[in-house]
Amino acid sequence: MSRFRDSLAIVGIGISPTTRTGGGGLSAHMMEAQALKLAIEDAGLQPSDIHASLYAGAQQGADSGARMAGLKPRWWLPFGRMANAHNSLLYAAGAIASGNCDHVAVSLGISWLTDAQNMAKAAAEGRSVVVDKKFSIARDGGGVVQQGWTATPGAAAVHAFLASRHMHEFGTTEEQLGSVALAHRAWANLNPEAKFYDRELTMEDYLASRWVVHPYRLFDNCVVSDVACAFIVTTAERAKDLRRPPVYVKGVGMGDAGRESWWDKSTFSRTDAAFARDRAFESAGIGIEDVDLAEIYDCFTGDVIMTVEDYGFCKKGEGGPFLESGATRPGGSIPMNTHGGLLSAFHCGDMGNMIEAVRQLRGDCGDRQVPGAEIALVDGHGAELILPYMCPITGCTILGNQEG
Amino acid sequence: MTIETRAGVQEEFGLGDWIHAPLEDLDPDQMLFWDGLKEHVFTLCHCTVCDAWYWPQTLCPNHGAIPEVGQMEWVPSSGRGTIFARVIVHQVTDPAFAGEVPYGLIVVELEEGPLFVCRMITKGDPYDAAIGDPVEVVYCDSDRAGHTLPLFAPVGEWTR
Numbered sequence: 001m002s003r004f005r006d007s008l009a010i011v012g013i014g015i016s017p018t019t020r021t022g023g024g025g026l027s028a029h030m031m032e033a034q035a036l037k038l039a040i041e042d043a044g045l046q047p048s049d050i051h052a053s054l055y056a057g058a059q060q061g062a063d064s065g066a067r068m069a070g071l072k073p074r075w076w077l078p079f080g081r082m083a084n085a086h087n088s089l090l091y092a093a094g095a096i097a098s099g100n101c102d103h104v105a106v107s108l109g110i111s112w113l114t115d116a117q118n119m120a121k122a123a124a125e126g127r128s129v130v131v132d133k134k135f136s137i138a139r140d141g142g143g144v145v146q147q148g149w150t151a152t153p154g155a156a157a158v159h160a161f162l163a164s165r166h167m168h169e170f171g172t173t174e175e176q177l178g179s180v181a182l183a184h185r186a187w188a189n190l191n192p193e194a195k196f197y198d199r200e201l202t203m204e205d206y207l208a209s210r211w212v213v214h215p216y217r218l219f220d221n222c223v224v225s226d227v228a229c230a231f232i233v234t235t236a237e238r239a240k241d242l243r244r245p246p247v248y249v250k251g252v253g254m255g256d257a258g259r260e261s262w263w264d265k266s267t268f269s270r271t272d273a274a275f276a277r278d279r280a281f282e283s284a285g286i287g288i289e290d291v292d293l294a295e296i297y298d299c300f301t302g303d304v305i306m307t308v309e310d311y312g313f314c315k316k317g318e319g320g321p322f323l324e325s326g327a328t329r330p331g332g333s334i335p336m337n338t339h340g341g342l343l344s345a346f347h348c349g350d351m352g353n354m355i356e357a358v359r360q361l362r363g364d365c366g367d368r369q370v371p372g373a374e375i376a377l378v379d380g381h382g383a384e385l386i387l388p389y390m391c392p393i394t395g396c397t398i399l400g401n402q403e404g
Numbered sequence: 405m406t407i408e409t410r411a412g413v414q415e416e417f418g419l420g421d422w423i424h425a426p427l428e429d430l431d432p433d434q435m436l437f438w439d440g441l442k443e444h445v446f447t448l449c450h451c452t453v454c455d456a457w458y459w460p461q462t463l464c465p466n467h468g469a470i471p472e473v474g475q476m477e478w479v480p481s482s483g484r485g486t487i488f489a490r491v492i493v494h495q496v497t498d499p500a501f502a503g504e505v506p507y508g509l510i511v512v513e514l515e516e517g518p519l520f521v522c523r524m525i526t527k528g529d530p531y532d533a534a535i536g537d538p539v540e541v542v543y544c545d546s547d548r549a550g551h552t553l554p555l556f557a558p559v560g561e562w563t564r
Contacts, residue, residue, distance in 0.1 A: 123499055157509055160491040168489075168535045211506070214492035214531075265519065268489065268511075 002251070002283040006403050008093055009239035009246035012043025012232035013355045016109070018193045018346050024113060024226035031228035032065030032109030039105065039230040040069075044243030047071050050232070051101030054091065056084035056108040056351055065109055065228070074101060082382030084108070085231075085354040086276075086395025089252050092233045102234060108351045109228035116224050155299065160216045163302030165268045167215060169317070172305060174215065176320030178206040180301035181219040181343055183329045188340025190330065190368035195223045196344040220301040222342035229351035231358065236403070247358045250375075250398040251283030271303065271381055272394035273310035284398040286375065288312045291398075293360055293370045294334060294377040295353035298341040307379060308336075311396075335370045350380025350395065361401040375400045413544040413555070413562070417525040422500045423553060424546045433462045436478040441552040444543045446483035448516055449476050457481070457516035483541035484559070485514040492530050506530060512539055512556055525555045533558050 015038065016031040017023025023031065032055075040047055053066040053073040063076040079087050085106065092104040166172050185201035188194035201219060209218040239246035255272025281287060288311060298304045305319035313334060314322035322328075328336035339345045339356040346352060357376035359365050381394040414423055430438060437459070440447040448457050451464035453475050458464065462476055489511040496502055508524035510533075525542060526533060533539070542562045544553040 119497060123497055126499060157491055157493060161489040161509075161511060164491055164535065165489040211492070211494035213494060213509075214506070216491075265488070265513070 002285065004093065004252075004283050005250050005285060006236050006248045006400075008089065008096070008233055008249040009236045010231050010249065010354070010358050010399070011103075011234055011239045011242045011244065011246060012039040012041075012045065012230075013358050014038025014040070014042060014230045015193070015348075015352075015355055016228040018195070018227050019113060019225055020195055020197055021193055026111070026226065028109035028111040028226075028228065029062075029064040029068060030109070031111070031226065032107050032230070033068035033228075035109065035228040035230035036065065036069035036071065036105060036107050039107075039232050042244060043103075043232045045103060045232065049103050050105045052077070052092070052095050052104045054079055054084075054088045054104060054106045056088055056106050057110070057349060065107055066105070071105065073105070083254065083350060083380040083393050083395030085350045085378070085380050086252055086254065086397050089233065089249055089397060090254075096233070096235060102238060104233045105230060106233065106351075107228065107230035108349055110348055111226050112224045112347065113226045156216055156221055157213045159300040159303060160213045162268060162306065163215050163220075163300070166302055166306060166319075169269050170320070172302075172320040174207070175203065176305065176324050177215065177220055177301040178203055178217075179320075179324040179326075180298070180304045181206055183323060183326070183332075184298060184337045184341040184343040184345075185219075186329050187335075187338050187368060188344035190366075191339050191345055194340040194345035195225070196340065201344075216300060216302075219343070222299045222347050223344065225346040225348065227346045227348045227352075229348045229355050231351075231354060245362060245401065247361045248400050248403060250286070250400050251280040251396075252398075253277060253279030253281070253283070253396045255394040255396075256392060267392075269306060270316070271307050271310050272392065273307050273379060273381070273396060276379075276394040276396035277311050280377075280396040280398050284375075284400075286398070288377075290375050291334065291377045292373040292375050293338060293357070294328075294336045294379065295338070295357050296336055296341070296379045297350055297353065297381045297394075298337055298343050299347075299382065301343065303381070304336075307381070307394075310394075311377065311379070330368065338365065338368050338370060350378075350382075353378050353380060354397070357399050361399055374402055413525075413542055416562075417527065417555075417557075418504065419525070419544070420500055420503055423544055424548045425500075426549055427551050431460070434460055438551065440478065440480070441543060441554055442545075442550075444552070445480045446541050446554065447478040448481040448514070448518060450479045451475055452477055457514075457518055459514070459518040459520055461518075482515045485512040485520070485539060485556075487511070487524075487533060487535050487537050487539055488513040488519060490524070490533065490535055508533060510539065510556060520554075520556075522554060522556050525557045525561075527561055528558075 014035040016034040047070040053076045055078040088106040188196045253276040255275030309319040357378045376399045378397040508530035510524040512520045538559040539556045
């Protein structure tokens with residue numbers, strides 16, 4: 001048995017009020033402090049019990065969220081790349097095993113809704129705005145910003161490339177992309193925290209929605225949110241004495257072959273889930289057939305189709321028909337993105353997926369609870385450094401509510 | 405055949421004044437590429453040891469743990485390729501581009517092998533340019549800014 005399996009547990013989770021539940025309009029670090037406070041209370045701990053505070057994002061270079069929450073950690077550290085919810089678990093494992101800390105907090109606040117509103121205001125006033133410049137400069141040597149690339153909703157253009165290639169190679173259809181949006185919306189309709197809780201989505205609605213960047217329509221894009229999430233990690237042994245039942249970390253795997261994408265052209269229609277899954281499942285000692293639910297990083301619809309293929313929920317190239325079959329919807333054979341995901345709930349990087357998986361494994365999910373869920377696959381991907389070939393890093397975590 | 409250029413790319417393809425916006429954050433390793441464009445030469449980084457071509461990579465990973473900078477050279481290439489991936493922009497946030505939607509952004513699979521990402525220009529409907537179609541570089545000079553942008557168009561759209 002792997003030494004890592006079941007050695008750590010997530011013992012506390014917190015999410016700030018969402019846009020739909022009266023949140024928003026606050027700074028990212030204020031929301032992050034709210035989420036941290038809730039997570040620490042959820043665990044039954046005090047702020048002074050948190051010995052290391054990890055910031056799961058790249059937006060902020062200061063510990064303001066942790067400070068506002070009253071934490072006095074021995075150290076604070078930003079995780080500046082993506083798949084941070086997964087990277088942070090690996091880092092926490094070492095920090096705890098080395099004796100440097102008992103409890104580690106992982107948190108992220110995002111104020112992209114407020115930021116977007118400010119940008120729209122600037123554009124309306126005729127000021128030129130460079131959107132998401134980060135998507136251009138690191139790998140293409142610059143210059144693409146000036147060609148209209150980042151005039152678009154930047155990440156959408158980048159990810160739409162991947163979808164266009166997948167459609168070309170495998171015959172994935174617009175309706176199959178739409179079926180991802182519909183599946184996640186059906187889950188959001190069961191989640192009062194979700195942005196689209198009270199708005200259903202039909203295929204007619206989807207096909208009638210405006211083009212943003214072909215092949216992506218409005219509802220192929222994730223929502224933009226003001227929200228924060230946090231979770232607390234400790235050893236499985238200490239977890240037994242805390243307030244809530246432990247959710248065990250059974251395995252974590254990372255994949256990063258996307259950096260080869262400038263010469264390996266196959267990376268255009270796959271994610272690094274194909275690599276991350278092997279280490280995660282080996283550690284967990286289970287197979288894909290043992291997974292009860294999955295929380296897939298759904299920044300755009302096409303990413304979900306590629307990712308389910310790469311994990312092996314279906315064959316490569318068959319992600320479109322798989323989503324179209326309804327397998328991932330409420331009542332389906334393998335529920336996915338049970339909170340509504342980035343597409344229909346809220347966007348807190350890959351933190352939202354981790355929070356939702358813990359809630360499901362605790363049995364706290366009410367109308368959207370997956371009955372008898374014991375094993376969850378949590379996925380996160382992305383990166384800020386490569387254009388146009390996003391998704392060069394994937395993190396995969398297997399969580400379970402039983403030891404062994 | 406690499407397309408020869410002349411004044412008027414901006415006018416002929418209806419491009420905005422964004423072509424004059426200063427190029428920012430250029431990678432120092434890429435300056436020979438941008439210098440070549442000013443001479444209307446489309447250079448790629450070439451490995452003298454194994455004959456592999458790269459862009460924007462400037463080191464060859466094919467031999468030895470630490471690739472040698474001196475093995476690499478920027479040399480003229482065909483400036484031609486086929487569309488590998490294509491998106492059509494409908495929604496822009498930056499008003500500088502609002503007059504041009506819908507427009508295409510493409511990844512070109514260059515004849516020499518590397519992928520190159522760029523703005524696609526066309527006098528026709530951008531949707532008519534499909535994945536697999538041949539495209540070639542069009543040099544868009546900005547005398548005002550002192551730079552040349554490498555835009556790509558369907559083959560045959562820009563001839564003398």
